Amino acid sequence: MDGSNKKYYNRETSIPYSCDGDIIKEAKILSLSKINDKNNEPLDKGQLPEGAKLLAVGLTLDDFDVPALKSEKPNVVFVSHCCPESGKTLVQLLDAFPTIEWVHSRSAGVDYLQSKGLTAARHITVTNAKGCYSSTLAEYTVMACAYFAKDLPKLMRQKNNKDWNKYEVLEMRGATLGVVGYGDIGQAASRLAKAFGMKVIALRRNPTLSEGCSICDKVYGVNQLNTLMSESDYVLVAAPLTDETRGLISEEAIAHAKKDAVLINVGRGPIINEDAMIKALKSRKLKGAGLDVTTLEPLPKSSPLWDLDNVLLSPHNMDMTATFLRESTEFFVNENLKRFVHGEELLNPVDKAAGY
């Protein structure tokens, strides 16, 4: 099993935190978020753990009364990804309040927060919402596989034409799912894929972390990407966006794709060379793609992806349940805040240098 599991939260399997011990230190929180964001109610209006206090909520530096707040010595920043400026604003906050020691991101992706300033601030721990969204994305992943295996587009066309035409379907059983980025989302997808009888190839930066993994058949390092592409009927991109993963699914990687392969992306758009992918989709080098993320979001109307009939497009919402953001805030309040005030190690540490 994955040896690093204990550091990370999993919505389905983690045991809720409880501790009777003393409060070691207080948590004085600034929330870099929209005011009146209903999803933040567990923080804004809820009952916080003993020793924790919310000082202020704001979207830009101007929203925070720096002189007044300074005396309170805020040490925690909770960040919701609500505007493109978040990364910049965060650094401004860190400069204004040198007492800050912990930044928690409500989302799993922290690419929006990345900055030299943040990476340089070595005394700052960053945590995120890894494990909070995975099962929904796993459901989407196998749905995307089935969409192509049972040729759902054909079914829709036939229905439109009142055409009763029996055609052959493919089984997912026995097919291979290659998972690029074998984190919490990748593992959740593997679990489901295994239930369908699929074979799973996992690819990650540290393959040894998945040695002996019961839910994947093979584990590859990043240098074996082309091999994974040549062996997988369905390729799931579930990696975070970092300097290393940007453009990882390159023209070359796509050229190695197995015949009739399907590409599925639930990570970040820029991980795939979009132009190369579009070319491959047009030429049917790739049978199809299921894309919940794209390089530009919202996807501009000019993008060829809209017109390709072998593309399943979704507006980066396949994890967007009614409660997912709220649950993420609850995770911050009930799991990490409690750990913080009791002086315990926080869950979901982000490696700032690595970017995830």
Add this chain to the structure above:
Amino acid sequence: LKVVSRPSPINPIVRSFHSSSLRAATNTVTTPHADPQLKNYKFWNREESTPGQFSYLLDISPESIRKEARIISLSAPDDDANHALHEGVLPMGCHLLGTGSTLQDFDELRNSNQQPNVVFVSPSCPKARVQLPLVLAAFPSIEWIHCRSAGIDFLVSDALAAYKHLPCTNAKGQFSSSLAEYTMMACSYFAKDLPRLMQQKKGKKWEKYEVEELRGKTMGIVGYGDIGRACAKIASVYGMKIIALRRNPSMSEVDPLCDVVYGTGKSSLNKLMSESDFIVCSAPSTVETRGMVNADAFKVVKQNAVFINLGRGPVVDEESLVEALRAGRLRGAALDVFIEEPLPPESEFWDLENVLISPHNMDQTGSFMHEATEFFVNENLPRFVCGEDLLNPVDVEIGY
């Protein structure tokens, strides 16, 4: 595997339609509920059963042959899914005497000294319902009927019921995993609102909307046989709760995949309808099940439930289904089977937006029928010649 505590006592209003238990076509009566690991299960499951046990035995020990199998195939002669039987190498002791789709095609055999004892019947035989009893009457030497498909409704008749003393077996367990894949796709189709995605794509509209998880939802399976179990196997990994409904609920009492097991009877069905977010109808079409999911059932259905039918069209009262869809009680339906197939162009289902229609092909892989024939050749034929129990007994009177 999750171990669940025994479900509450079977609904006292359960009505069993037949006082005698399912007539066993084999010598030994194996009771799966007495065998929680289902090790001696008398049915075949493509994914879980150990293949080739008896064909292997024949290979290494021909003395195991107790009797010969002399087979006639009641099929369309050009049906190449029967390759393993018509052209393949049969196990030792097995001989194919002839292939035909009517009794006349077997005229030559009538006076031969090689009389058939096994008839293999495929749905490709055009008038199988009429021809099979005629063949059985003409060849009283026949002692075993094997149906290549899982559904035997295309064969059942009063004339055939006269032969209920003969063991009859089918392809139960052969098609289940494909249909389970379809079931999960159908559930996700509605949970992630795939129709909306398609619409937005057409209009180049990038608009976020909320999706639902299957995790935590309830799947109610009407007719918990091999297909139902295959669905439960996958649905439980999603974190769904499973309600199973079957004629013999005690047989699923220790099934770790089911959270609750109901027996048959109107109130049980209604209970399932009212508690399920996704209803999977996988029952065979029999005298009992015809029209079973009717207006009363749809009246109490949970608001916004999704109805999936992959068993047989006649089990559902299609008019009530249409009504429930139009009235907005059901969020949608995914239908692979219909009372009339091909579905006539005037059927209302074509025009209902929230219905996913497939032409009874969601188990139709490139090899599914070939594999069904292979099952007959590699699994049941060797068992027959070795004098062992046959897999997949069905009761031609009860209909499955």
